[in-house]
Amino acid sequence: MSEVTLKTERLSVAQIDGYHCVNCGTCEEYCPANAISERQKTVCHLCPDCTEMKALNVSEMEEMRTESCTLACPLGISPQGYINLLKAGKEKEAYELILDKNPLPSICGSICHHPCEEMCKRGKLVDKPMKIRGLKRYLGEKYLDTPLKKYPVLYQEEVAVIGAGPAGLTAAHTLAKKGYPVTVFEEASEAGGMLLRAIPDFRLDKNTAVKEIARLEEAGIRFEFGSKVRPSDIRKDFDKIIVATGNSVSKGLPIPNSVCKGVTTALDFMSKVNGGMDVKLHGNVVVIGGGSVAMDTARAAIRLGAEHVTVLCLESAASMPAHPWEVEEAKEEGIEILTSVSPVKFAAYEDAAPHRLTGVLYTKIENLDLKTLSFDRVGEEINLAADFAIIATGQKPQPQYLSDEDVILAGDVAGGPCSVIDAMASGRKAALLADVQLRGRETKEYQVERQVSEGDPKYRVYPATRMKLDFPETVKIHDVSSFEVTEQCLTDDEALLETYRCLQCGYREVDPSKCLGCGVCSKVCPKGDVIRFVSVEEKEV
Numbered sequence: 001m002s003e004v005t006l007k008t009e010r011l012s013v014a015q016i017d018g019y020h021c022v023n024c025g026t027c028e029e030y031c032p033a034n035a036i037s038e039r040q041k042t043v044c045h046l047c048p049d050c051t052e053m054k055a056l057n058v059s060e061m062e063e064m065r066t067e068s069c070t071l072a073c074p075l076g077i078s079p080q081g082y083i084n085l086l087k088a089g090k091e092k093e094a095y096e097l098i099l100d101k102n103p104l105p106s107i108c109g110s111i112c113h114h115p116c117e118e119m120c121k122r123g124k125l126v127d128k129p130m131k132i133r134g135l136k137r138y139l140g141e142k143y144l145d146t147p148l149k150k151y152p153v154l155y156q157e158e159v160a161v162i163g164a165g166p167a168g169l170t171a172a173h174t175l176a177k178k179g180y181p182v183t184v185f186e187e188a189s190e191a192g193g194m195l196l197r198a199i200p201d202f203r204l205d206k207n208t209a210v211k212e213i214a215r216l217e218e219a220g221i222r223f224e225f226g227s228k229v230r231p232s233d234i235r236k237d238f239d240k241i242i243v244a245t246g247n248s249v250s251k252g253l254p255i256p257n258s259v260c261k262g263v264t265t266a267l268d269f270m271s272k273v274n275g276g277m278d279v280k281l282h283g284n285v286v287v288i289g290g291g292s293v294a295m296d297t298a299r300a301a302i303r304l305g306a307e308h309v310t311v312l313c314l315e316s317a318a319s320m321p322a323h324p325w326e327v328e329e330a331k332e333e334g335i336e337i338l339t340s341v342s343p344v345k346f347a348a349y350e351d352a353a354p355h356r357l358t359g360v361l362y363t364k365i366e367n368l369d370l371k372t373l374s375f376d377r378v379g380e381e382i383n384l385a386a387d388f389a390i391i392a393t394g395q396k397p398q399p400q401y402l403s404d405e406d407v408i409l410a411g412d413v414a415g416g417p418c419s420v421i422d423a424m425a426s427g428r429k430a431a432l433l434a435d436v437q438l439r440g441r442e443t444k445e446y447q448v449e450r451q452v453s454e455g456d457p458k459y460r461v462y463p464a465t466r467m468k469l470d471f472p473e474t475v476k477i478h479d480v481s482s483f484e485v486t487e488q489c490l491t492d493d494e495a496l497l498e499t500y501r502c503l504q505c506g507y508r509e510v511d512p513s514k515c516l517g518c519g520v521c522s523k524v525c526p527k528g529d530v531i532r533f534v535s536v537e538e539k540e541v
Contacts, residue, residue: 012533013515014522018459021507021530022088024081024097025070027521028508035514036521039455040065041505043121043463050464051126064121068452068506069132072119074417074425075101079116079132080506082139085526087499093526095139099148101428103173104166106144106212107195109137110204110487112421113292113323121505125463131490131498134474138490144211151220154179157239157438161185162229165193166420167411168244169213170427171434172221178435182221183238187228191216193246195420198270198293200300201483206274231407240434244410244427247395247418253288257346258391262357266297266392273300281306284385286360288312288343289392291321292419295330297392302333302480310384311337312362319370333480340365344381346389359383408434452506461503471501512536 016027018039028036043064048055056064070078077098085094098105114133123129159175161168164186172182184191191213196206217223231241250265252258266289272279285306287298290313298309311330313320317339320327327337343362348355361383365375397413410430411423475488490498510521522531 010515010517010536012517012535013512014510014517014519014531015512015534016508016510016521016531017529018456018507018509020527022081022084022527023070023078023504023506023508024085024526025076025078025508026081026097026524026526027531030520030524032518032520033514033516035511035516036508037511038068038070038452039459039507039509040068040452041455041459041461041507042457043125043461043503043505045125045463047464050462053125053127053463056125062454064124065454066452067119067121069116069119069130070506071452072116074115074421075428076425077101078506079120079130079135080502080504083130083132083135083499083502084504086135086139086495087502088527090526091139091142095143097526098136098139100177101174102424103169103216104140104195104209104212104424105136106140107166107204107209108421108424109133109135109140110208110485111195111199112136113419115421121461122463122501122503125503130501131474134487134490135495135498138495140212141208141489144208148215148219151176151182152179153181153220155181155438158183158237159240159242159434159438160234160238161242161244161410162231163193163244163246163411164188164191164213164223165244165246165411165423166195167246167414167423167427167430168193168242169216170424171242171244171410171431173216174428174431175434176216176219176221178431180435180438184221184223185227185229185234186223186225189225191223191225194248197274198267198296200270200273200296202299202303202486203296205485235406240438241407242410242427242430242434243407243413244423244430245398245413246423247397247412249396249398250391251394251396253343253391253393255343255345257348257355257357260346260348260355260357262348262387263346263389263391266293266390267395269297269390270300273304279304281388283307283387285309285388285390286312286384286386287390287392288360289394290315290339291392291394292323292326293394294392295322295326295335297390298330298335299333299480300483301388301390302335303483306388309335311335312341312343312360312384313337313339314342314365314368314373314375315370316340316368319368329476329478329486333478338362340368342375342377344377347383347386357386357389359385360389455507455509459507461505463503471497 045056082094082097117129120129158181161184176182250267281304285301345361347359361381363377368375408430410427
């Protein structure tokens, strides 16, 4: 068949007002001609007295125009978008902007490690980053009881997702939104995976999490619980299979006496705690590991009766896998952290089986290679008295799920970073790949390039003008006698006040040479006063 070319006469092209644009990116994703892209405003911060932060030189100012909180979000959601929609009184639109790619806004608002905040220009130029995670949680909890729109059924092809953790749930949500019938197989009796099994209650309200996850089933995703299946078991019934089973097997620690009474893994420990079992500790507890799970486990141990908790970390203080704020929160609760050390042996009474733990022998180390985890031991062995030891050195996947061909991997089993938001991003990526394969299209047709470039010189950000308000700190309650959530949700007034801190450093711009003048961008814009159309003649003058 010969190729058909459609010719359309352009009478007008779209033009975005950078002063009113909230940079949500909705228009860019819907534009059929890829004519819209993100721009960053010039930041003026040359004067040393402009803010308390160090002034920038010209090259540093130019480099900052390639940075954006949008690029830092693994899911590609624009924080500036929902922050400024909220500011404009469009709460529902702000919430729906998050929900489009993230089916778990409240959960992420509680536990996401918020890489977007590290990229926030306010934190680099004025005082502290925007409370992006806090605002996401605020919107998530505000609309928690609002049912999701029913997922449409547009295609006959059916997709199976094995695993109902954050990656699997995001993959299912993404495909269901596109119109595929989706069935999620989960070995446990409920969805959530490590969200419910491994994360302590003082970080995530489980009742909120369960309610948020349940809405996905109510909207049309089918779940089969208590179902441990392999891809080969269900291949004949589905057109595409995504495996998102997570890293559910603890790696353990290959040192003497690792199997003795008083030694357990972080996954087993937190599973018992979150499963409602009566877990009680006393005396000295040693947690081995330096990541987020180790910090959570150590803080849980304090709440379960431990008199003193010590964390042994292979990495140096500057190289710890845990985020700095996680380490700081652990220290605030009295947890001691020893860095650049390695356990050698679990000391135990050996007069009867099972042996009972008495201590952990460790040495200081140097020349650590993070790729191979090789190092040199320094000095003599030190015996750290311990009544309990918890191994938090990571998990690995169940091998039976990785041997099947013709499946798409998502989340931890696909490799890459192991945070909740990264797992969700991997789930979304897997879903988009499944959609591409089922529809027989080119992958590039589904990709919106995530990059920013220099904006129009007329749009500028002056940090000094954003120093006029005294903003309250997020309330945190460090009650080590309770598992109550430590970080409190923002109130209505606090959330609205927080939105005024945004520097509004980004906006979207239309390339008139690519614009079709179709008007789609104007129809989908959630703000409503951003896009106008000018005649082609006017634009070409």
